[in-house]
Amino acid sequence: MSGFVPQFRPEHGAATPWTVLRPGGDLEPGRSPTLDGERLRAAYELMLFSRAFDEKAFSLQRQGRFGTFSPVRGQEASVVGAAFALDPARDWVVPQYRELPALLNQGLPLEQFMLTFLGDPRGGRAPDEVNVLPIQIGLAAQLPQAVGLAWGLARQRRDAVVMVFCGDGATSEGDFHEACNLAGVVRAPVVFLVQNNGWAISTPRARQSAAASLAARAPGYGMAGALVDGNDLLAVHEVASNAVERARSGGGPTLVETLTYRLGDHNTADDATRYRPTDDLAAWEPRDPLDRVHTYLRSRGLWDDPHDAAVRERIAQRIEEAVRTVEAVAPPGVEHVFAHVTETPSPRLQAQLAELQAHGGAR
Known part of the structure; x- marks a missing residue:
C-alpha cells in the first residue's frame, strides 16, 4: 500500500481522480496494485457474479417473478474494490440498494438478499453472524444510521469500521449533511463511499451541486476526502483501504467519491433513454470496469479461456440454485x-x- 489518499483542502479545490489501472488494462507508470494474485481473481469473479445476477434479475422482473431491482452494472469496481478493503469478520457494510457484491462479500446469502425483492419481510433480517444492515430504498436514510453504528462500536472499543454506500443523489439530502457533520464531530470510524454515477435517477450531477467535486465537501465536515476513478478496481481498493486504515487507527471518517457511470437504467422501472444523451453512454462503455480488470488479469497470466468458462458456469449454476430455493419458500x-x-x-x-x-x- 502506497499510503496515498488524495486530500481536499479549500485552497486546493478539486483534484484529479486517483487512478492505478488505466482503461486499456495497463498500470499507470510508477504505481503498483494493493490487490493482486488470488485476491484480485476473487474480486474479478465477484464482479462477474454481480453482472450475471443483474441480467438474471432483469429477466425475472420482466417475467413478474421479481420486484423492482437496481442493477450494479457499470459500478462493479466501486462496490467490489471498496468491499475488499474491509474485514467481514469485524467490519460492517451499510448499503443503499446497489451494493449486492459488497453484501455477498460480507457473507450475506444470496437467497436472503433475493427474498426482499419477492416482497418477503424476512429478507431484511441478516443472519446474526453477518455484519450488514438491510438495503435502504429511502434515499440517504441509511447514512445517520451508519454513523450511529460506527460511533456505538467505537464507544464499545470494538475494532470495527463501518462503510456506508450511497449515490450522488443522496448527497443532496439533509440526511447526508447531518450524518457527515456528526461523523466529523465524534470522529466516528466510518467511510462514506459515494458512487457518483452521474445521475440521480434522471437528474444529472451538474443540477445537484455547484461544487467542483462531491468529495471536496469533506473539509467542511472536518474529515478527509478522496476522489478516485470509480471504474478502476485497483484504485478504489487502494483509496478505500487507506480510509479504512485511518478509521481503524482513530483518524476519523473519510468521504470517498468514486467517479463512475451507470451503464443501464436506474432500475427495472426506469427508461434512461428518455433523459440520458446517447453519446454520454457511448463515451463510458469503453471504460467498462470488467473489461479493464479482465485485460490486466490476462496480461499477468492470471486468467485464461478455460478458467473464464468454468467461472461463468459456476456463477450461472449458483444463481439458478438461488432462484429455485427462494421460489420454493412458503409465502410469509x-x-x-x-x-x-x-x-x-x-x-x-x-x-x-x-x-x-x-x-x-x-x-
Whole structure:
C-alpha cells in the first residue's frame, strides 16, 4: 500500500481522480496494485457474479417473478474494490440498494438478499453472524444510521469500521449533511463511499451541486476526502483501504467519491433513454470496469479461456440454485411484518397481531 489518499483542502479545490489501472488494462507508470494474485481473481469473479445476477434479475422482473431491482452494472469496481478493503469478520457494510457484491462479500446469502425483492419481510433480517444492515430504498436514510453504528462500536472499543454506500443523489439530502457533520464531530470510524454515477435517477450531477467535486465537501465536515476513478478496481481498493486504515487507527471518517457511470437504467422501472444523451453512454462503455480488470488479469497470466468458462458456469449454476430455493419458500404470514422490529413488541403491536391472527390473516 502506497499510503496515498488524495486530500481536499479549500485552497486546493478539486483534484484529479486517483487512478492505478488505466482503461486499456495497463498500470499507470510508477504505481503498483494493493490487490493482486488470488485476491484480485476473487474480486474479478465477484464482479462477474454481480453482472450475471443483474441480467438474471432483469429477466425475472420482466417475467413478474421479481420486484423492482437496481442493477450494479457499470459500478462493479466501486462496490467490489471498496468491499475488499474491509474485514467481514469485524467490519460492517451499510448499503443503499446497489451494493449486492459488497453484501455477498460480507457473507450475506444470496437467497436472503433475493427474498426482499419477492416482497418477503424476512429478507431484511441478516443472519446474526453477518455484519450488514438491510438495503435502504429511502434515499440517504441509511447514512445517520451508519454513523450511529460506527460511533456505538467505537464507544464499545470494538475494532470495527463501518462503510456506508450511497449515490450522488443522496448527497443532496439533509440526511447526508447531518450524518457527515456528526461523523466529523465524534470522529466516528466510518467511510462514506459515494458512487457518483452521474445521475440521480434522471437528474444529472451538474443540477445537484455547484461544487467542483462531491468529495471536496469533506473539509467542511472536518474529515478527509478522496476522489478516485470509480471504474478502476485497483484504485478504489487502494483509496478505500487507506480510509479504512485511518478509521481503524482513530483518524476519523473519510468521504470517498468514486467517479463512475451507470451503464443501464436506474432500475427495472426506469427508461434512461428518455433523459440520458446517447453519446454520454457511448463515451463510458469503453471504460467498462470488467473489461479493464479482465485485460490486466490476462496480461499477468492470471486468467485464461478455460478458467473464464468454468467461472461463468459456476456463477450461472449458483444463481439458478438461488432462484429455485427462494421460489420454493412458503409465502410469509402477516406475523413476519411484526418480527424483528423491536426486541420486545409493544402492547399495541401485540394487540394488532392478535387481531389479524383472529381474522385468519396469519399463516
